[in-house]
Amino acid sequence: MADPLAVDHWTGEGVRLSDVVGALADLRDQSSDHHSSARTAVMTLIAVAPGDDQAYGATGALRSLAGHHPARIVILRPDPDSVAHLDARTTLYALDSEHNRVNFEEVQLEIGGQAARHLDSLVEAFTLSDLPVAVWYVNSIPEASDPLLSVASAILIDSRDTPDPGQLRSLLALARRRTVVDLSWSRLLPWRETLAGQFEPVAHRAWLDSIEHISICGKEGPRRLLGGWLTAQTDVSPRRISLQDSRHVGISIVARRNDEEATFSVERVEGQRIVLGEATVPGAPVVRSTSLLPDDPFTTSLADALTHLQPDPIWERALSAATALTD
Amino acid sequence: MSEIPPPNPLAEGIDATRRVPAGVLIVVGASGDLTARKLLPAIEQLSRRRLLAHSFAIVGVARTELSDDGFRQLMTDAVPDGDAAWTALVKQSRYVTGDYSDPSTFTNLAKVITEVEGQIGATGNRTFYLATIPAVFEEVADGLGAAGLNRPPTADTSVRLVIEKPFGRDLHSARLLDTALHRTFDESQVYRIDHYLGKETVQNVLALRFANAIFEPLWNRSYIDHVQITVAESLGVEKRGGFYETAGALRDIVQNHVMQVLSLTLMEPPGSIDAQGIRDEKVKALRSVVIPTPEAVRADVVRAQYDSGWSEGKAVPAYREEPDVSPNSQTETYVAMKLMCDNWRWAGVPIYIRTGKRLPKRLTEVALQFHSVPHLAFGKAESRDLRPNALVLRIQPDEGVALRFGAKVPGQAFNVRDVLMDMSYGSAFMEDPPEAYERLLLDAMVGDPTLFIRSDEVDQAWQIVDPILEAWESRAVPLAGYAAGTWGPRQADQLIERDGRQWRTP
Numbered sequence: 001m002a003d004p005l006a007v008d009h010w011t012g013e014g015v016r017l018s019d020v021v022g023a024l025a026d027l028r029d030q031s032s033d034h035h036s037s038a039r040t041a042v043m044t045l046i047a048v049a050p051g052d053d054q055a056y057g058a059t060g061a062l063r064s065l066a067g068h069h070p071a072r073i074v075i076l077r078p079d080p081d082s083v084a085h086l087d088a089r090t091t092l093y094a095l096d097s098e099h100n101r102v103n104f105e106e107v108q109l110e111i112g113g114q115a116a117r118h119l120d121s122l123v124e125a126f127t128l129s130d131l132p133v134a135v136w137y138v139n140s141i142p143e144a145s146d147p148l149l150s151v152a153s154a155i156l157i158d159s160r161d162t163p164d165p166g167q168l169r170s171l172l173a174l175a176r177r178r179t180v181v182d183l184s185w186s187r188l189l190p191w192r193e194t195l196a197g198q199f200e201p202v203a204h205r206a207w208l209d210s211i212e213h214i215s216i217c218g219k220e221g222p223r224r225l226l227g228g229w230l231t232a233q234t235d236v237s238p239r240r241i242s243l244q245d246s247r248h249v250g251i252s253i254v255a256r257r258n259d260e261e262a263t264f265s266v267e268r269v270e271g272q273r274i275v276l277g278e279a280t281v282p283g284a285p286v287v288r289s290t291s292l293l294p295d296d297p298f299t300t301s302l303a304d305a306l307t308h309l310q311p312d313p314i315w316e317r318a319l320s321a322a323t324a325l326t327d
Numbered sequence: 328m329s330e331i332p333p334p335n336p337l338a339e340g341i342d343a344t345r346r347v348p349a350g351v352l353i354v355v356g357a358s359g360d361l362t363a364r365k366l367l368p369a370i371e372q373l374s375r376r377r378l379l380a381h382s383f384a385i386v387g388v389a390r391t392e393l394s395d396d397g398f399r400q401l402m403t404d405a406v407p408d409g410d411a412a413w414t415a416l417v418k419q420s421r422y423v424t425g426d427y428s429d430p431s432t433f434t435n436l437a438k439v440i441t442e443v444e445g446q447i448g449a450t451g452n453r454t455f456y457l458a459t460i461p462a463v464f465e466e467v468a469d470g471l472g473a474a475g476l477n478r479p480p481t482a483d484t485s486v487r488l489v490i491e492k493p494f495g496r497d498l499h500s501a502r503l504l505d506t507a508l509h510r511t512f513d514e515s516q517v518y519r520i521d522h523y524l525g526k527e528t529v530q531n532v533l534a535l536r537f538a539n540a541i542f543e544p545l546w547n548r549s550y551i552d553h554v555q556i557t558v559a560e561s562l563g564v565e566k567r568g569g570f571y572e573t574a575g576a577l578r579d580i581v582q583n584h585v586m587q588v589l590s591l592t593l594m595e596p597p598g599s600i601d602a603q604g605i606r607d608e609k610v611k612a613l614r615s616v617v618i619p620t621p622e623a624v625r626a627d628v629v630r631a632q633y634d635s636g637w638s639e640g641k642a643v644p645a646y647r648e649e650p651d652v653s654p655n656s657q658t659e660t661y662v663a664m665k666l667m668c669d670n671w672r673w674a675g676v677p678i679y680i681r682t683g684k685r686l687p688k689r690l691t692e693v694a695l696q697f698h699s700v701p702h703l704a705f706g707k708a709e710s711r712d713l714r715p716n717a718l719v720l721r722i723q724p725d726e727g728v729a730l731r732f733g734a735k736v737p738g739q740a741f742n743v744r745d746v747l748m749d750m751s752y753g754s755a756f757m758e759d760p761p762e763a764y765e766r767l768l769l770d771a772m773v774g775d776p777t778l779f780i781r782s783d784e785v786d787q788a789w790q791i792v793d794p795i796l797e798a799w800e801s802r803a804v805p806l807a808g809y810a811a812g813t814w815g816p817r818q819a820d821q822l823i824e825r826d827g828r829q830w831r832t833p
Contacts, residue, residue: 100751189341190377192337192341193341193377194381195337196335196337196338196341197349197380197381197382198381199335199337199338200335200338200348200349200380200381200382200448201349201382201448201449201450202332202333202450202483203450204448205332205333205335206333208336208337230337233336233337233339234336234337272411274411274412277381279448284445284448285445285446285448287381287382287446287447287448288415289381289382289415290411290412290414290415291377291381291412292375292377292410292411292412312340313340314339314340315340
């Protein structure tokens, strides 16, 4: 499928909210002039992205999801420390497939001053009625008192951005009150699946009771989250888990029983989008597995998160256990 | 009593309900066209979507002499752009050469399966896919049974047998086939594929009916005047003349595809959208369809064959001039019929069905035509363009739902005319749905039989179709002709027009 094309846009600096709403209505009318175009949506997607890079990355990722999650996109760029102002850009996009063209709108708002602390009062004008509202905090986690949380059906965050135990505890507290979906958790799915797959043979499962040591490498957020997951799911003492810094995520489990050793490992192949699993159990052939990583893991995790906008108790347990882990 | 294995704690929370468990797929007829064209690409897609267990392998079986490496090459040729996971899967695949009538073929197969399972760490989930001609289904099932491959080796594993339509040539042969399969496999192990049910839009009939409260109250005789089901092909028989001569439109389309769509349209809401709930209701719906008597076949069924004509801007030959078709062929390429359904919901609502080759376009749709308004308050002239409401479920192509209703024409006068509110699934969700084979293979391997046809469904469908076949064999119903590129013979129009109705022009 092709990338969405900007059909038309409107920009305004120092505008009122009603100007933006009016401009959006004009663009909507215009889309109805395209007789072969359809308008449809399954949710409103809001991204809170204060910085330029964050906003650029977020808009690109959200636009690319239009085929599977047709939505109105609202990008919020709050700057409470600047003078009060509202700059806006509304854009009508068209996404073409072989048979269909779908239009969707994107609204970008740069909000300066105190209004940046009350984003809920701005976005309600743009949320689509009767549909879920997913709010994605790009590279941050929201304060518990953030009023924008009141409009969110689900909150998307990335625990990679909040790796230290204190931040993880804040995230956990938030997750206990709201539906929180962690993009990092989605991105780690191939590792989790591959490791879980190594214990599908019933004979391998007994080794989970005899884990001697678990070694997890990766960046701080992912390695801590995986460590929490393994602690929570296998009841292994955190003392038996070591975490090391590394560019790519890898997991190695050593289990010992009756003087025999079994190893289970999952690692990414350097330079390739492949995760390799290997289980070596005494008296059995080495079992290897290969999983392909998505070409664009970020967008894939976002799409996955938007498909499952619901609490994940396993992630919450992993997060809770991760707060007790030390490098 | 066997011990229940401990759960895998690391799999908790990972959605494995739609993921193939550790096991082996055994493709019987692995050197054939269906395997290369449909099955292997579907498996590669499942692998690409990470829906296969890590401990998963394919074992091919066929008469064609091939080595393991030869089969691996065949797999690579079938999916030349497969990714690294596919390459790994190809590497651990095996092949067994043998005749299906030779018991040693299956003892060899059992040995190879055990070896493969040892290598990949699988413990006995086995899916046998019979990608063979139907004539050898029985032989293969018996061979698998004799080698002990029809039963799972452990209590926590499963063995399944997947077969493709046609399931018999008539009621008698279908029952014989079932008896033969049930000698070695329980009904719960048999997965009968009609790839039509793997189509996303056929499944959408269920979603439309049972996920929405607005349609179901209208879905009955109080509001619906009649139902029209159209399965139209613009192509002729192409290179399938030899096959088609033994089948015809009734066996090829009506007995299976049409009956599936019909049962989904007529069925009562199931208690739950699961295999038993849906299949029980489908069978109940088919049981309510009135079995045609010989008189009803003569009056309510039209059979026809295409003559030469023009199709999509090209002059095309008559059916009898197609390759591998007898010049005196009596095989029907078109069927139109009226069925009735005797139950509380549908009594008195005629169901008109038409299917054929060389019709003006390729499409499948179900149209529910509502009753006219009890009193039309508008003047005749102002409402001359107004017809009764219709709800159309388009199954292919351009899958979607359309509702026809009356609206005022802008202007000073109060003219009303039909407008179509047209929803296309493709414009709501632009991503391509999985191919039918991909979906059905996955379902078979995870043990979800919802979209497969149960023995009693096959039997009931044949009970409806069999009297028609018998009447035709006695030459009680003449074979009409229609020009290629038209909507069928005049007799089909008369069939519906005598009830004061008309075929839709889709």
